[in-house]
Amino acid sequence: MENPVNIAVVYYSSTGTIAEVAGELAEAAEKAGAAVRLRKVAELAPQAAIDANPAWAANAAATASIPEATSDDLVWADGVLIGSPTRFGNVAAQLKQFLDTLGPIWQQGLLAGKVYSGFTSAGTGHGGHESTLLALSHTFHHFGGIIVPPGYTDAAKFADGNPYGTSHFDQGGTVPVGDVTRAAARVQAERVVKIARATRAAAERDAA
Structure with missing residues (x-):
């Protein structure tokens, strides 16, 4: 039986919006036949700051069981959603700090040739959705990755409106992740799984 394609979903979330989107992506990737690792990056903020924000504290508690990301998760993966x-x-600084630790495996070429795609959220409608996703793509370029945006490849993407990646406008934390964002996440995850599977199959043929 063919081994499943490996997908890592790596994220940082303070008050929980990105954690919800990450969970939706991970679930959709699994349904598409992938082996999935859902990983959060380490928190850098002091505990006092977290405790002072009820939503931040609630998210920290709710995601306490999710393992912290390591470089091994990216080495393992055929496709990575960040x-x-x-x-x-x-x-966010927390995610950037994690990316900055990947130098050793980058130097070994272990991040090249994988599929990468990004997702984000913002509190305002024009508060950096696209620029954050494009900033992530700069890193993917340096990795030598294969950047796979969702594009306008499905009707759900016209509703969500962002071809660069899934993004959610939470209006300052007052709008929870809803059907539009979840549908966009599913489209993105399925596309990443499909192309990561094809990319790995091609690499295996070349190596045979």
Whole structure:
């Protein structure tokens, strides 16, 4: 029996929006036949700051059982979905710190040739959705990755409106992740699984 394609979903989330999107992506990838690792990156904020924000504290408790990401998760993966809330139009410091630890495996070429795709959220409608996803793509270029955006490949993407990746507008934390975002996430996950599977099959043929 053919081994399943390996998909890592790696994210940072403070108050839970990105954690929900990551969970939707992971579930959709599994349904598409992938072996999935759902991983959060390490928190850098002091506990006092987390405790002072009820939503942040609630998310920390709710996701306590999710393992922290390591470089091994990316080495294992054929495809990687990486997510961050937007911070001034860029990725969160916690995710950037994790990416900065990947130098050793990057130098060995272990990040090249994999499929990569990003997801994000923002509190305002034009608060950096696209710029955050494009910032992630800069890293994917340096990895030598195969960047797979969802594009407008499904009607759900016209509803979500973002061809660069899944993004959610939570209006300052007042709008939970709903059907539009979940549908967009499923489209993205299925596309990543499909192309990662084809990419791995081609590499295996070349190596045979």
